[in-house]
Amino acid sequence: MTEFDVDVLVVGAGTTGLTVALQAHALGARVRIVERRSVPFRASRATVMHPRTLELLRPLGVTDALLARGDASPSARLHLKTQVVPVSIEQLDLPGTEFPHLLLIRQADAEAVLAAALAERGVIVERGTELVRLARLRHGGARALLRSGDGQADENLLCRYLVGCDGAASLVRRSVGGWLGGDFAEDAVIADLELGPPLPPAPPVTLEPEVVHVVVGRRGLVILFNRGERATWRMLATHRAGAVREPFGQPAPPVPAEELQRLLDESGLPTHVDAVAWSARVRLQHRIASRFSRGPLFIAGDAAHVHSPAGAQGMNAGIHDAVNLGWKLAFAAGAARRATGRAEEPPAPTGPAVPAGPAGASGPAAQARSPLLDSYAQERRPADLAVLRLTRLMHWAEAGSHPFAQLARAVLVPAAAPLLPWLTRQRRLTTAGVRTLAQFWLRYPTSVLSVDVRASLVPVRGALARRGLRPGSRVADTLVRCDGRRVRAHELMATPGVHVFLQAGAREMPERLRGPFVHVHRLDDRPGTGMLVVRPDGYAAVRAPVLDERALEAWLRLVGLADG
Ligand SMILES: Cc1cc2nc3c(=O)[nH]c(=O)nc-3n(C[C@H](O)[C@H](O)[C@H](O)COP(=O)(O)OP(=O)(O)OC[C@H]3O[C@@H](n4cnc5c(N)ncnc54)[C@H](O)[C@@H]3O)c2cc1C
Numbered sequence: 170m171t172e173f174d175v176d177v178l179v180v181g182a183g184t185t186g187l188t189v190a191l192q193a194h195a196l197g198a199r200v201r202i203v204e205r206r207s208v209p210f211r212a213s214r215a216t217v218m219h220p221r222t223l224e225l226l227r228p229l230g231v232t233d234a235l236l237a238r239g240d241a242s243p244s245a246r247l248h249l250k251t252q253v254v255p256v257s258i259e260q261l262d263l264p265g266t267e268f269p270h271l272l273l274i275r276q277a278d279a280e281a282v283l284a285a286a287l288a289e290r291g292v293i294v295e296r297g298t299e300l301v302r303l304a305r306l307r308h309g310g311a312r313a314l315l316r317s318g319d320g321q322a323d324e325n326l327l328c329r330y331l332v333g334c335d336g337a338a339s340l341v342r343r344s345v346g347g348w349l350g351g352d353f354a355e356d357a358v359i360a361d362l363e364l365g366p367p368l369p370p371a372p373p374v375t376l377e378p379e380v381v382h383v384v385v386g387r388r389g390l391v392i393l394f395n396r397g398e399r400a401t402w403r404m405l406a407t408h409r410a411g412a413v414r415e416p417f418g419q420p421a422p423p424v425p426a427e428e429l430q431r432l433l434d435e436s437g438l439p440t441h442v443d444a445v446a447w448s449a450r451v452r453l454q455h456r457i458a459s460r461f462s463r464g465p466l467f468i469a470g471d472a473a474h475v476h477s478p479a480g481a482q483g484m485n486a487g488i489h490d491a492v493n494l495g496w497k498l499a500f501a502a503g504a505a506r507r508a509t510g511r512a513e514e515p516p517a518p519t520g521p522a523v524p525a526g527p528a529g530a531s532g533p534a535a536q537a538r539s540p541l542l543d544s545y546a547q548e549r550r551p552a553d554l555a556v557l558r559l560t561r562l563m564h565w566a567e568a569g570s571h572p573f574a575q576l577a578r579a580v581l582v583p584a585a586a587p588l589l590p591w592l593t594r595q596r597r598l599t600t601a602g603v604r605t606l607a608q609f610w611l612r613y614p615t616s617v618l619s620v621d622v623r624a625s626l627v628p629v630r631g632a633l634a635r636r637g638l639r640p641g642s643r644v645a646d647t648l649v650r651c652d653g654r655r656v657r658a659h660e661l662m663a664t665p666g667v668h669v670f671l672q673a674g675a676r677e678m679p680e681r682l683r684g685p686f687v688h689v690h691r692l693d694d695r696p697g698t699g700m701l702v703v704r705p706d707g708y709a710a711v712r713a714p715v716l717d718e719r720a721l722e723a724w725l726r727l728v729g730l731a732d733g
Contacts, residue, residue: 171310171327175201176502178313178328180341182206182294184215184276185470185487186334187283191229192495194292195665196686196705198502201326202287205335207297207318209284212398212447213276214359217481219607220261220268224646225492225706227267228665234282239274240396245381247593248438249586254593256383261603262596265645267659271603273381275396276484303331303344303466311465329505330498332467334491337454338417339472346460350475350557353453355389355407355568356414357478358424358432360448361397362404364440376440384436387579389568391436399446405478406432407453407568414452421449453477455561457554461490461546469494474553477564480606486556489608494545496665496705497728500686501542504729540617541728548613556608613708614641618727622713622720640709644701650694659707661690666705667730669721672697676716684730704728 179190182204190202218239223232245256263269284294301323302314311331315324333341342348366375376382378401381394389407397403408428415422423445430442457474461467470487565574592598604610613619619640638644646659662668666686669678672695683689686705702711702724711717711724725731 171306171308173310173329174327175199176329176506177201177498178203178311178326178331179334180300180313180332181334181336181470181472182280182284182296183334183336183470183487184279184283184484185472185491186332187280187287187294188226188229188488188491189332189334189469189495189498190292191231191283191287191290192492192665192705193499193502194287194290195229196496196499196503198499200292201295201328202292203295203298203300203315205297205299209281209294209296210277212359212361212449213278214451214478215276215279215481215484216273216394216396216403217485218272218274218279219481219485220263220266220270220272220603221607221609221611221643222485222488223268223272224266224659225488227659228663228705228707229286230663231282231286232268234285235272235274235279238278238282239272241268241270241272243271243273243381243394244379245383246377247589248382248384248436249583249589252583252586252589254586254589256593256599258599258603262600263603263609265647266609267646267657273394273396275398277398279484300335300340303341305344305464305466309465328465329502330465330467332469332494332498333472334468334470334487335472337456337471337475339468341466342458342468342472345463345466345468346458348456349459350454350456352410352414353455353477353564354410354570355453355564356410357451357453358404358406358408358429358448359451360404360424360429361400361446362402362429362442363400363444363446364393364402365443367439367441376438382438384438385567385578385582386436387575388432388435388570389578391432391438393438393440397446400444404429404433406436408432408450409570410452417452417454421451424448424450453564455557455564457550457557461550462542467494467498467545469549473549474557476557476560477568479563479567480556480560482556482560482606485608486553489552489611490549492706493549497541497545500729501539504732507732544616544618548616548618552608552611552613559605609643611643612639612641614639616641618704618710618724619708620711620720620724622711622717638701638709638712640712642709644703644707644709649692651690651692653693661688662703662707664688667710667725667728668703670701670703671716672699674698675700678716679718682718682721682725682731686730687725 176198177193177200179186179202190200194200247254297318301316304312310329313326384391392405426445469490476483669689671691675698678689698715700716704710
């Protein structure tokens with residue numbers, strides 16, 4: 170039987186890899202995380218974190234630190250030719266969440282918070298260490314060849330699972346599946362700038378500093394906000410790609426100051442580039458891997474799908490992947506370790522001692538399919554494909570160089586300008602937009618992990634399980650009464666693990682079904698006898714009109730938390 174050095178090897182310490190490592194470790198896995206870059210800092214690309222992402226990260230204990238580093242009440246101005254329209258995004262009308270706002274946070278800050286949380290738990294990111302080769306092992310697990318820049322000998326590591334969070338040019342993906350999609354005809358331009366008032370004869374206007382300025386121009390969006398890393402202002406824009414383009418994964422070339430000034434002039438923003446501290450031109454693509462996993466290998470984040478920045482989705486979708494995968498790997502590894510332990514015990518007189526654990530198996534049983542681990546690709550690939558389609562559409566509208574797109578931006582948007590102040594005041598409209606972009610609607614109803622027990626016979630009552638809350642849905646952050654106190658559901662779910670909510674009249678949960686990663690909450694104010702089981706990533710899993718021991722035990726076995 171293979172002796173693994175580690176349960177989970179995470180390759181890449183961007184936001185995706187750090188989140189996988191944090192969650193897998195929080196749920197009992199032995200984790201290592203390696204990162205090719207020797208220094209933590211690199212210029213941020215992502216700057217917007219969605220409210221649902223904050224909810225997903227909450228059980229990992231990092232949201233307070235993220236909120237402290239970011240701006241949770243950003244305000245924006247939409248510039249349309251001569252008009253400036255304020256857009257109210259400070260407080261969104263988002264009921265049922267602790268985070269009814271966008272968070273403006275630099276990707277580098279988000280990475281620093283996640284890496285610090287890992288370090289507090291004793292997992293240090295191994296920087297300057299690169300995965301150079303990998304192979305799947307015949308009897309389960311993978312072999313990874315790691316090379317560190319400090320001249321030490323290469324390390325051969327045996328891991329039960331290997332997760333490629335190694336970005337768009339992923340090495341791991343080559344061993345997992347194909348790469349489908351294409352390039353955008355536009356590149357992104359990112360720059361950190363010092364800006365001054367426009368040169369005479371233009372009037373000396375100063376841009377409001379604490380505001381995100383968005384210009385809708387014929388050539389695309391230009392965005393300016395004062396969260397630069399090497400200078401006060403960060404500029405984001407798109408630019409038609411030239412004929413010669415660097416291969417993906419190569420360092421992005423800087424953009425000349427004159428070109429940045431030209432982009433600003435074309436946008437009509439009254440400002441002058443005083444100094445360029447840093448700039449880069451980034452190639453954009455829309456691609457998704459044909460598979461998200463193969464045996465012990467998994468890919469997540471940009472390694473599995475790459476988007477246009479339109480809609481601010483890439484980092485958020487990667488974190489969604491990570492919290493979907495981390496707990497599954499941890500539980501599967503735990504089940505496999507227990508199965509290995511039993512196999513090493515003397516054979517029981519009544520029969521074979523090693524039942525193949527359904528969640529994660531080792532030895533020959535590792536070849537068996539694991540519904541738990543398979544559910545990662547089954548749930549996340551369609552979700553990421555939908556995000557990819559949405560961002561392609563948004564990219565076309567915001568930055569596409571197609572004549573129709575340019576005409577729409579040049580003519581239709583300014584024509585609709587008088588309506589915009591009214592439109593942006595329509596809280597419900599903004600809320601619906603943010604809910605869509607933040608993935609609040611995302612559900613996994615057809616997942617093998619979503620089980621509705623005899624729902625048609627006895628409906629489950631109570632706000633946690635009323636209309637719409639079907640297995641596979643996000644559990645809303647509603648107020649409940651538990652153990653005599655009023656508390657929000659997400660506060661109860663803020664501990665990593667599976668959460669079993671029992672209605673007031675439900676039977677006691679048997680001791681044998683409890684465990685360090687199974688938390689039980691009785692809702693005093695929810696009449697009824699039912700139960701709702703919630704996964705560690707906050708999605709409802711099992712709904713039953715009574716505390717159904719058989720269904721619960723079968724589900725816990727499916728996810729590797731019960732043996733048999
Ligand atoms: C202009 C722009 C703006 C954006 N804005 C937003 C936004 O506002 N919101 C949003 O959600 N997304 C945004 N994105 C997308 C977002 O930046 C990415 O989706 C996100 O960085 C993906 O994170 P990741 O951890 O999956 O990959 P990465 O951040 O690419 O991390 C991969 C890591 O793996 C390491 N690595 C690679 N190969 C190896 C190896 N063999 N061994 C060891 N380590 C390795 C790399 O060094 C790197 O640190 C934007 C993108 C662009 C281009």
